[in-house]
Amino acid sequence: MNQALQTQVIPESWREATITMIPKEGVDLSEVRNYRPISLLNTDYKIFTKILANRLKEFLEGWIGEDQTGFLPSRSIKDNVRTIIDALEFYEQHNQREVGFLSVDAEKAFDNLNWTFFKLLFQELDLGAQIQNGINSIYDVQWAKILINGQETNKIKINKGTRQGCPLSPLIFIMALEILLKAIQKDTNLQGIRLDKQDYKYRAFADDVICIIENPIQNILKWTAKIEEFGRVAGLKINKKKTMILTKNMSKRKQKELQEISGMETPAKIKYLGIWISAKNNQLLDLNYTRKWKEIKGDLEKWKNLNVSLLGRIAVIKMNILPKLLYLFQNIPIIRSTKLFKDWQKEIMRFIWRNKKARIKYSTMIAQKAQGGFGVPDLNLYHDACALCWLKDWVKLQKIKILNLEGHELRRGWHGYLWYGKTKIEKQFGNHFIRSALFRIWDKYKCRFHTKTPLWLSPVEADHRRLLGWRNWPTYRELLIIENGKKKPPLLKELVTIQGINRNVSWYQYFQIREAYRRDNMVGFDQEQGFWDKFILINKKNISIMYNNLLTWDTETVRVTNAMVLWAKNIERPIQMYEWESIWNKKIKYTYSADLKENWLKLLHRWYLTPKKIGQMYKNTNNKCWRCKTHTGTYFHMWWKCKKLEKFWTGILEESNIILKTKFVKKPELLLLGLYDPRDKIDPNIDKLFTLFITAARLVIARLWKSTETPTKELWLEKLLEIKNMDQLSFLIKRMNGAPMKTTDWTYLEDYLRKKIQINYVGLGII
Numbered sequence: 001m002n003q004a005l006q007t008q009v010i011p012e013s014w015r016e017a018t019i020t021m022i023p024k025e026g027v028d029l030s031e032v033r034n035y036r037p038i039s040l041l042n043t044d045y046k047i048f049t050k051i052l053a054n055r056l057k058e059f060l061e062g063w064i065g066e067d068q069t070g071f072l073p074s075r076s077i078k079d080n081v082r083t084i085i086d087a088l089e090f091y092e093q094h095n096q097r098e099v100g101f102l103s104v105d106a107e108k109a110f111d112n113l114n115w116t117f118f119k120l121l122f123q124e125l126d127l128g129a130q131i132q133n134g135i136n137s138i139y140d141v142q143w144a145k146i147l148i149n150g151q152e153t154n155k156i157k158i159n160k161g162t163r164q165g166c167p168l169s170p171l172i173f174i175m176a177l178e179i180l181l182k183a184i185q186k187d188t189n190l191q192g193i194r195l196d197k198q199d200y201k202y203r204a205f206a207d208d209v210i211c212i213i214e215n216p217i218q219n220i221l222k223w224t225a226k227i228e229e230f231g232r233v234a235g236l237k238i239n240k241k242k243t244m245i246l247t248k249n250m251s252k253r254k255q256k257e258l259q260e261i262s263g264m265e266t267p268a269k270i271k272y273l274g275i276w277i278s279a280k281n282n283q284l285l286d287l288n289y290t291r292k293w294k295e296i297k298g299d300l301e302k303w304k305n306l307n308v309s310l311l312g313r314i315a316v317i318k319m320n321i322l323p324k325l326l327y328l329f330q331n332i333p334i335i336r337s338t339k340l341f342k343d344w345q346k347e348i349m350r351f352i353w354r355n356k357k358a359r360i361k362y363s364t365m366i367a368q369k370a371q372g373g374f375g376v377p378d379l380n381l382y383h384d385a386c387a388l389c390w391l392k393d394w395v396k397l398q399k400i401k402i403l404n405l406e407g408h409e410l411r412r413g414w415h416g417y418l419w420y421g422k423t424k425i426e427k428q429f430g431n432h433f434i435r436s437a438l439f440r441i442w443d444k445y446k447c448r449f450h451t452k453t454p455l456w457l458s459p460v461e462a463d464h465r466r467l468l469g470w471r472n473w474p475t476y477r478e479l480l481i482i483e484n485g486k487k488k489p490p491l492l493k494e495l496v497t498i499q500g501i502n503r504n505v506s507w508y509q510y511f512q513i514r515e516a517y518r519r520d521n522m523v524g525f526d527q528e529q530g531f532w533d534k535f536i537l538i539n540k541k542n543i544s545i546m547y548n549n550l551l552t553w554d555t556e557t558v559r560v561t562n563a564m565v566l567w568a569k570n571i572e573r574p575i576q577m578y579e580w581e582s583i584w585n586k587k588i589k590y591t592y593s594a595d596l597k598e599n600w601l602k603l604l605h606r607w608y609l610t611p612k613k614i615g616q617m618y619k620n621t622n623n624k625c626w627r628c629k630t631h632t633g634t635y636f637h638m639w640w641k642c643k644k645l646e647k648f649w650t651g652i653l654e655e656s657n658i659i660l661k662t663k664f665v666k667k668p669e670l671l672l673l674g675l676y677d678p679r680d681k682i683d684p685n686i687d688k689l690f691t692l693f694i695t696a697a698r699l700v701i702a703r704l705w706k707s708t709e710t711p712t713k714e715l716w717l718e719k720l721l722e723i724k725n726m727d728q729l730s731f732l733i734k735r736m737n738g739a740p741m742k743t744t745d746w747t748y749l750e751d752y753l754r755k756k757i758q759i760n761y762v763g764l765g766i767i
Contacts, residue, residue: 001047001048001051004048004133004134004137005130005131005133005134006130006133007133008133008136008137008140009137010137010138011042011044013042013044013045014042014044014045014048015141015142015143016042016142016143016144016145016155017039017040017041017142017143017144017145017158017163017164017165018039018040018145018146018152019037019038019039019040019144019145019146019147020037020038020040020146020147021036021037021038021146021147021148022035022036022037022038023035024036037146037164038164038165039144039163039164039165041163041165041166045166046165046166046167048134049138049166049167049168052131052134052135052167052168053167053168053171055131056131056168056171057072057073057171059127060072060171060174060175061073063178064174064175064178065178065182065185067083067181067201067202067203067204068174068177068178068181068205069203069204069205070170070174070204070205070206070208071170071171071174071206074539077205077273077331078330078331078390079203079399079402080203080204080205080272080273081272081273081275081277081331082331082390082402082406082434083200083203083402083405084101084203084210084212084272084277085277085281085284085332085433085434086402086405086434087099087101087200087212087405088248088277088279088280088281089281089432089433089434090193090195090405090408091248092248092280092281093409093431095249096249097214097249098216098217098247098249098250098254099212099213099214099216099247099248099249100213100216100246100247100248100250100258100266101210101211101212101213101245101246101247101248101270101277102210102211102213102216102220102243102244102245102264103244103245103246103270103272104209104210104227104238104243105238105239105242105243105244106207106209106236106237106238106239107237107238107239109173109207109236110161110162110164110173111160111161111162112160112235112236112237113161113162113173113176113234113235113236114160114233114234114235115159115160117176117233117234117235118135118139118172118175118176118234119132119135119136119139121175121176121179122135135168135172138166141157142157142158142159142163143155143156143157143158144156144158160235161235170206173206174204176234177204177206177207177209177234177236179230179234180226180227180234180236181202181204181209183226183230184201184202184211184223184226185199185201185202187226189219189222190213190219190222190223190226191213191214191215191219192211192213193214193405195404195405195408196404196469198401198404200212200401200405205273208272208273210272213245216245216247216250216258216262217254217257217258220245220258220261220262221261221262224238224262240262240263240264243264244264244266244267244270245258245259245262245264245265245266246266246267246270246277246279247266247279248279269283269287273331274327274331275288275328275331276288276291281334281433282433284332284334284433285334285335288332289325289328289335292324292325292328293344295324296321296324296325297347299320299321300321300347300348300351303316303351304351304354304355309594309598310352310374310598311374311594311597311598311601312594313351313352314352314374314375314376316351317348317351317352317376317377318375318376318377321348322377322379325379325382326382326543329382329383329385329386329387330386330389330543333383333384333386333387333437333438334434334437335383335437336437336440338380341380341383344379345362345378345379348376348379349362349365349376352365352376359605359607359609360374360605360607361558363554363555363558364558364561364563364605366378366381366551366554366555367551367558368548368551368552369584369588370584370585371555371559371584372561372564372580372583372584372604372605373555374601378551378554381547381550381551381554382543382547384441384444384445384550385543385546385547385550386543387437387438387442388441388442388445388546389542389543389546391418391438391441391442392535392536392542394415394417394418395414395415395418395456395536396456396536397414397415397473400471406432406434406435407435407465409428410426410428410429410465410466411426411466412462412463412466413458413460413461413462413463413464413465413466413473414461414462414465415457415458415459415462416461416462416463416465417429417439418442418446419453419454419457419462420462422462423439449530449532450530450532451526452523452524452525452526453476453520453521453523453524453525454525454526454532454533455475455476455480455482455525455527455533456475456477456532456533456536457520458473458474458475458476459476459512459513459517460473460474460505460509460512460513461473462516463512463516464509464512468504468509470504472502472504474498474501474502474505474513476520478498478501478502479492479493479498479513479517480492480493480525481493482527487527489521489524490525490527492513492514492517495507495510498510498513531549535549561605563605563606564580566606566635567604567673570635570636570640570668571667571668571669573669575669575673575675579675583600583604583674583675587600587674587691588600588601590688590692591692591695591723591727592727592730593723593726593730595699596692596695596699599698599702600695602702603639603672603698606635608635608638608702608705610633610634610635610637610638611623611624611625611626611632611633612632612633612634612635613635625637625638625642626638626706626707626708627642627644627645627708627710628642628643628644636668639672639698639701640668640671640672644710645701645710645711647710648697648701648710648711648712648716649666649671649697650666651713652671652693652694652697652713652716653666653671655713655717656690656694658752659689659693659748659749659752660686660689660690660693660748661748662686662690664690670694671694671697672694672698674690674691674694685745688744689744689745689746689748689749692720692723692724692727692744693720695723696719696720696723697711699719700715700716700719703715724749727744728746731743731744
């Protein structure tokens with residue numbers, strides 16, 4: 001690798017790629033164009049280029065403009081969609097101005113990039129001799145072979161384009177494209193939105209570029225000429241058949257005229273980064289959510305009769321349905337009606353319960369697994385979590401360009417609307433499709449986040465954002481003297497001290513701050529760092545952190561379920577919360593098997609239908625136990641008190657004590673729930689084995705549910721061996737895949753089985 005950086009010499013295997021052809025779905029496979037080529041590259045080469053890519057990213061973060069969000073850290077695809085939606089709102093209020101949104105489709109953009117162009121670009125930017133040597137060595141000579149039906153073709157020489165599957169390729173492409181984007185930004189003849197000395201001309205995610213063109217009839221040819229001029233040098237070519245222009249504030253006649261001038265379509269809607277966008281933002285819901293749910297509903301209908309377990313069906317929702325909706329939630333959190341979420345949840349629960357009545361409450365189904373729930377996604381809470389992630393920008397005030405467009409007509413600052421309730425005075429705040437939806441969600445949770453004045457609040461920004469136009473706004477965290485551990489009200493710093501933090505603050509602003517401080521001090525300040533204060537500082541896993549917090553609030557009233565109360569009544573002693581948590585967070589996690597986990601959850605939440613329950617559901621139905629036929633078949637009777645089960649549980653406990661060399665006493669909390677006497681110190685491996693032993697016993701009982709047959713020790717041992725074999729197999733597979741997994745020591749059981757076999761042989765006279 002160092003040789004490549006110093007002398008431009010690389011192994012021949014790094015120059016080669018093997019291309020396999022993957023057929024596209026639902027097309028004529030006799031056509032070559034209906035296959036997608038996938039390149040397989042040398043592993044050492046990919047490690048080398050990944051190292052170069054990581055180094056290059058540090059430079060590109062500062063050099064590439066904020067309007068390009070592709071493949072760089074701390075940049076989000078949602079900012080592109082957000083800007084376009086805000087631009088549509090801008091032109092909704094300025095309806096006398098004609099605009100076209102040019103969605104550029106570059107023909108095989110990555111495959112046609114000119115090598116000489118980006119090599120000269122690296123040289124011009126003077127990124128250093130080593131990285132230039134690395135690039136020059138890679139893009140000197142390249143070969144590819146196509147693998148068809150196990151046979152390789154002759155080598156094909158490659159002379160242009162970035163390599164598919166190479167970590168450097170996307171970075172090289174966005175570097176090359178940035179030359180075009182910077183040229184567009186500097187060209188005063190190319191008009192977009194001009195607002196507060198900032199231009200909004202385009203947004204890009206790699207090669208997905210959308211341009212905002214004012215007066216498109218007069219200017220469209222200037223834009224296409226600029227792009228084509230760049231294309232002749234860099235190898236970029238516009239595909240006019242797929243490039244489209246979404247128009248706003250233009251009549252049908254003018255749209256047709258624009259189409260004739262440009263040679264491009266002017267449809268009523270376009271798809272940008274997976275989001276359908278039209279000239280009216282109020283159509284976003286129907287174009288995206290309604291259409292996507294129709295697709296999801298069709299999938300659920302196809303899958304409803306599959307033989308998939310309860311946990312399997314929940315996994316389908318989490319892995320297949322949630323990601324599709326979550327992408328929409330992240331990019332367009334605009335849903336105001338809770339009815340829509342309720343309808344969706346009904347469809348999901350109908351799928352999970354196979355069109356039958358749910359046996360477990362919805363609040364328990366959505367609760368976190370660490371709290372004994374099933375972890376079913378709550379779509380409403382996920383939507384709210386995504387919306388609150390958008391609202392972080394209103395609080396932090398860092399994405400100045402986006403916020404200026406989003407609040408282009410607002411008289412006051414974002415903090416004034418968020419905290420001081422200025423929306424009640426200035427009704428125009430709600431006359432914005434996105435702002436009104438987001439603020440509704442903020443208003444829903446505001447009191448949960450803060451009961452007193454927050455320290456992130458900037459009193460100057462709240463009232464004078466439009467007048468002053470600063471880039472950095474002093475917050476109460478900077479303005480106040482906060483003494484940790486003391487509950488007395490914080491004092492306002494002196495003007496000289498504040499000016500040392502922010503030079504923009506004059507004596508006049510200081511008096512304004514002091515007046516706001518007196519008003520806010522009457523309410524008091526949230527001096528302790530709460531959830532929202534911590535959340536606005538987090539840059540990773542924002543949605544999951546917010547969702548988990550909202551879910552905790554939503555399910556806090558059902559922390560103790562009816563099932564938990566009934567179990568305490570059955571075993572005739574209170575079950576402490578730490579004991580329940582040991583079951584949820586320890587016992588259930590002893591196995592990777594979905595069947596075993598499902599048995600635990602079904603038992604704990606009293607999922608199984610008993611004779612008593614069936615008798616309550618249907619008249620003239622016998623409610624006596626199926627086995628003993630004498631006692632009423634309550635839940636506890638069917639699992640423990642039945643006389644025919646007593647012998648089974650006694651035998652299981654005796655065998656378990658013999659195998660594990662323990663002296664456990666027969667108790668329902670031990671054999672059904674795995675709860676020991678708190679004073680006992682149990683070896684972790686013994687605990688795990690005994691948990692699996694009693695799980696096997698419960699599975700045997702469950703298998704004979706609604707049967708008169710009584711479970712036997714032999715059936716239990718057979719199930720236990722199956723669990724043992726699957727546990728060892730899981731360990732081997734995990735180890736082969738490089739995933740960490742602690743092995744279970746089955747020596748106790750193996751020694752027991754070995755002795756049992758020897759005794760049988762002695763009895764038969766073989767030994």
